[in-house]
Amino acid sequence: MCGIVALYSPEKPIAPESLARATERLAHRGPDEQHHWTAPHGRVGLGHTRLSIIDLVTGAQPIASEDGRLRIVVNGEFYDHERIRRELEERGHRFRTRSDSEMALHLYEEAGAGCLERLRGEFAFVIWDEGSQTLFAARDRFGIKPLFYARVGGALYLASEAKALFAAGAPAGWDRESMFQSLFLCADQDRTLFEGVRQVPPGHQLVARAGSLRLSCYWDVNYPRARDETKRTEAECVEQLRSLLDEAVRLRVRADVPVGCYVSGGVDSSSVLGLAGAHAQGRVAAFTVAFDHPDYDESASARRTAAHAGADFWPVPVSTKDSAESFVEAVGHGEMIHYNAHGAARFRLSRAVRRAGYKVVLLGEGADELFAGYDFSRQALLTSGARGGHLKWAGMLARLLRPKTQTERRIARTSPWLARICRVLDFPPALLDYVAEKFVLLRRLASNDFLQTFPRRDPYGEFLRQFDWRGKLRGREPVKQILYLWMKSLFVNYVLAGERLDMAHAVEGRLPFLDHKLFEFARSLPTSLLARGGRQKHVLREAVRPFVTAEVYRGAKQPFFAPPATLRVGNPMSELLQDILRGRAFASVPFFEQSSVIGLLDELPRMNDAERAAMDPVIFMMASACVLQVRYGL
Secondary structure, three states: OOEEEEEEOOOOOOOHHHHHHHHHHOOOOOEOEEEEEEOOOOOEEEEEEEOOOOOOOOOOOOEEOOOOOEEEEEEEEEOOHHHHHHHHHHOOOOOOOOOOOHHHHHHHHHHHHHHHHHOOEEEEEEEEEOOOOEEEEEEOOOOOOOOEEEEEOOEEEEEOOHHHHHHHOOOOOEOHHHHHHHHOOOOOOOOOOEOOEEEOOOOEEEEEEOOEEEEEEOOOOOOOOHHHOOOOOHHHHHHHHHHHHHHHHHHHOOOOOOEEEEOOOOHHHHHHHHHHHHHOOOOOEEEEEEEOOOOOOOHHHHHHHHHHHOOEEEEEEEOHHHHHHHHHHHHHHHOOOOOOOHHHHHHHHHHHHHHOOOOEEEOOOOHHHHHOOOHHHHHHHHHHHHOOHHHHHHHHHHHHHOOOOHHHHHHHHHOHHHHHHHHHHOOOHHHHHHHHHHHHHHHHHEOHHHHHOOOOOOHHHHHHOOOOHHHHHOOOOHHHHHHHHHHOOHHHHHHHHHHHHHHOOOOEEEOHHHOHHHHHHHOOOOHHHOEEOOEEOHHHHHHHHHHOOHHHHHOOOOOOOOOOHHHOOOOHHHHHHHHHHHOHHHHOOOOEOHHHHHHHHHHHHHOOHHHHHHHHHHHHHHHHHHHHHHHHOO
């Protein structure tokens, strides 16, 4: 829920109009109320736009502590707050509201930064501590809720979206380093596409005091070493997983407004819907995108899942024309590169949810990270499950010692580090071929001036240096090494960035699979339970079998992708992309050579369907970069 803003200037007063502009810029996130507060000395200000979900009457923010020493603004939800509130009241705390957000303020009074250990949910918040003249901010463990910051002169600005920082006065420009990394899909978890704008990384806290700023990690997605994986039986693991997932869903259907679910034909969202139906007050609404291409449309399976769960079914038709109409707005709200029209589809889905009268939806995202559901992890997963002990490590050593393939040599020309990682972690050959081809294509399309800014730079080597990769990867199963790297890169910067597409229409997404108590159990599951008989997510399927259809229980994973725009020549989405990339605005995007891009577009009609579909992510990436440049004047 909500949007938050904080401006802190230790040397001189902040500009009240900057705080007001930044808060107003987030009105789409919280259309129900809007408030801001400035300290009497004028050096700090907090802004809040409210989406009222818990405590519809008294939950306005910023919220002050009993003695007025602390002020807090919160974006997100804290779960199990009724129980913690009772404990705090028994210890003498007096609450001003009935909202879950106030709980964090009183926990901070007691434990300072230690309050984070007690918080469970999706959140980003900022606290001003007048007594110690300290600004304290934190982001949830997985980075579900965003929190951006920028240093402007001697001041520190924080906000839920970068656009609010620009409204406050932060300059808008491209971060060329980030764009270089983004070309090769390995952006750091604390970077953005915008110069001077950073993210508080997932599981981190920020402390600002007297001009100093310190970031520190309070939680990580760290996986246990192979020898430390749980030794429970399969039946025990299935039962424990079912109990924890049920609890995570039960906590997330708690709201003072109706709750819905995003559902597809897969086991992730279907299991969330099935469990939500057992806990929600009244019937749950099941919302799904109905694409106009049979190979990508899962609405028929979703309809059967909704009927099985006793949910009201709300299909949202999305055609290529619909995607084209929403693409520019989706890119602008998302503040990120898009690689497919599924961002525009989600933008329209959340708009339909809000028009239907819903503010809260439960999502199935995060299950692939818990249970290795991605295709790129499949080879390592099945290899790990089939081998054990010395055989597994002997196989890894054999891969390291074998001669490099032609594909590996092609990848190594761009990134020796990635070539080495692919070999150690046993990525599928088809994926390596795809990566190698795209590296060659990107170097053909990229501007020479831009590439020459980064001579002999290995984007993946630089990505690995942002964290203790040796300590985090050594001794782990290969598939869990892959998942760790994924969660440090595109997962937070792309998958979870879909939050801003939902909040564009003031729809809050809750993710039961990213409950940290559930994750801490699931990450210790033996790899042999993640796949069985060539089927991924074995342990999850067994745990949720009572709550899903037989079709879903047996079914294969189908990622949420819109039909490639290039499949049907002349469709509205394809025409829009062509217009953007051939247009005058794209000529000023500093990362690409427009003549080479037009050459690629001219080649598309001569390609077969598979070749054209493979070009789709690159074409969307370049077009969305152009949209961002125009939208924010970069």
